[in-house]
Amino acid sequence: MTMVFGVPLVALASQLVIGLFNGAFYALLSLGLGVIFGLLRVVNFTHGAFYTVGAFAAFLLTTQAGFSFWSCLVIAPLIVAVLAAALERSLLRKLYGLDALYGLLLTFGIALLIEGMLQLFFGVAGQPYQVPPILSGTSNLGFMFLPHYRAFAIGVSLLLCLLTWLIIEYTSLGAKLRAATENSPLLEVFGINVPLLLTCTYAFGGALAGFAGVVAAPVFQVSPLMGANLIIVVFAVVIIGGLGSITGAIVSGLMLGVLEALAKVYWPPSANLVPFLIMAVVLFLRPRGLFGKGE
Amino acid sequence: MRYEPLLWIENLEGWYGESHILHGVNLSVPHGRTVAILGRNGVGKTSTLRGIVGLLTRATGSIRMNGAELIGMPRHRIAYNGIGYVPEERGIYASLSVQENLDLLPRISDRGMSLERIFDLFPNLKERRRAAGGTLSGGEQQMLSIARVLRAGPELLLLDEPTEGLSPVIVQHIGRVLNALKQDGLTMLLVEQNFHFARHLADHFYLMEEGRVVDDFPARELDSHVEAVSSLIGV
Numbered sequence: 102m103t104m105v106f107g108v109p110l111v112a113l114a115s116q117l118v119i120g121l122f123n124g125a126f127y128a129l130l131s132l133g134l135g136v137i138f139g140l141l142r143v144v145n146f147t148h149g150a151f152y153t154v155g156a157f158a159a160f161l162l163t164t165q166a167g168f169s170f171w172s173c174l175v176i177a178p179l180i181v182a183v184l185a186a187a188l189e190r191s192l193l194r195k196l197y198g199l200d201a202l203y204g205l206l207l208t209f210g211i212a213l214l215i216e217g218m219l220q221l222f223f224g225v226a227g228q229p230y231q232v233p234p235i236l237s238g239t240s241n242l243g244f245m246f247l248p249h250y251r252a253f254a255i256g257v258s259l260l261l262c263l264l265t266w267l268i269i270e271y272t273s274l275g276a277k278l279r280a281a282t283e284n285s286p287l288l289e290v291f292g293i294n295v296p297l298l299l300t301c302t303y304a305f306g307g308a309l310a311g312f313a314g315v316v317a318a319p320v321f322q323v324s325p326l327m328g329a330n331l332i333i334v335v336f337a338v339v340i341i342g343g344l345g346s347i348t349g350a351i352v353s354g355l356m357l358g359v360l361e362a363l364a365k366v367y368w369p370p371s372a373n374l375v376p377f378l379i380m381a382v383v384l385f386l387r388p389r390g391l392f393g394k395g396e
Numbered sequence: 397m398r399y400e401p402l403l404w405i406e407n408l409e410g411w412y413g414e415s416h417i418l419h420g421v422n423l424s425v426p427h428g429r430t431v432a433i434l435g436r437n438g439v440g441k442t443s444t445l446r447g448i449v450g451l452l453t454r455a456t457g458s459i460r461m462n463g464a465e466l467i468g469m470p471r472h473r474i475a476y477n478g479i480g481y482v483p484e485e486r487g488i489y490a491s492l493s494v495q496e497n498l499d500l501l502p503r504i505s506d507r508g509m510s511l512e513r514i515f516d517l518f519p520n521l522k523e524r525r526r527a528a529g530g531t532l533s534g535g536e537q538q539m540l541s542i543a544r545v546l547r548a549g550p551e552l553l554l555l556d557e558p559t560e561g562l563s564p565v566i567v568q569h570i571g572r573v574l575n576a577l578k579q580d581g582l583t584m585l586l587v588e589q590n591f592h593f594a595r596h597l598a599d600h601f602y603l604m605e606e607g608r609v610v611d612d613f614p615a616r617e618l619d620s621h622v623e624a625v626s627s628l629i630g631v
Binding site: 273276277279280282283284286287288289290291292293294295296 | 449450451470471472474475476483487489490492499500504545548
């Protein structure tokens, strides 16, 4: 059997796939958080709840209304986007211009509210969600078994990250977003509806989290606390990548997923610590994060 | 020539944060004319322009553009009344390329200039169209700031210190461009410390002191006012 540093290649490769899979979620979530922070200057603690709501929306749409997994991939993020837009218009908007702490507290409170309501209706136990039949098998690659669903999840998440990056870097909408991040009052003077841009950005960030929730549903159980457990690591990812950096969010999300998985192989007790150890080291050496720019 | 001015400011009071900085500004800008506001630093010239585009914390009084009241209008609607703003700090988006900066503003009228015309007026920008806005020199940034609003097609150009900190060659170039725009019938409201620059361009002058207009006169009466201007702005 092929061994890599004393670990069977099969085990290592499987862990790497799991790492990339987790990393894809980190990337999707930290990308949304980063875009929201860049433009709205809000540390969005509701992000984990958006992810949870995405998963529950898919669960309910499928079990109660008979929608397929594929239609949920589109509808659930839209539901989260509408929810996010309503939150931004009704509450979050009133806090712009105040200290970032207010936005943090508000979004944290909303997250607790959403999670509390879900617990009230569904309890804390997880609900199962079926992997769509077409993606349920595994392939023998010779050196490992690749579960089709995980491969799909990694691929579709990366595709979405790439698409978001392309939009921000290469379209006129993206240019407006980048300009608003630099100086939004002046952009308004130029005739661009910045308040609408902010609502759409928050809704889009929420939709990314909701999408991640749907993709997560078949693998992790659908539970009210699934987002709360994940979001802390995602904040570490955002800090490691550099607050507001799109590339940083994507690259450090994947990197962290993989490093966590490697830690599980070589020294399992350290796996949960890895994101925070890396965050501490990055903060020590590059306080603005790996891809962060000076202000 | 219409009798109603294009821009009409009446008793404008303005606040920036907690401080009350404009104490009843009255001025008007007729169609097709260039009006200059002169005065020392900190008398409210820049704040008057910021008040027009909705960048003050609070403003009272009246600002009418083509008859429409701008005070209380959402900030992103103001440009659509025909206003193009060239801020003192130039407001170039550093992370956007020159081309992206030029394409950023929505067209507000069919007067919007084509890229060919823009590059005709500012050949430097054509060479640097792929460069990031943040890498431009001060002169290039000023040109881009003017070019960018001209793309949108404003009827009234608000220019805040367009020559500040620029070399004489660039100042001359910008002066030539603004003169050409004036010949084309563009209306301009200019805030300028450089009196020699303003006197070659403006048809009418306003003098400001302590947040108010203290005097105004047409360009042909400039000679009889030179002393007052000199003592006020120290030239």
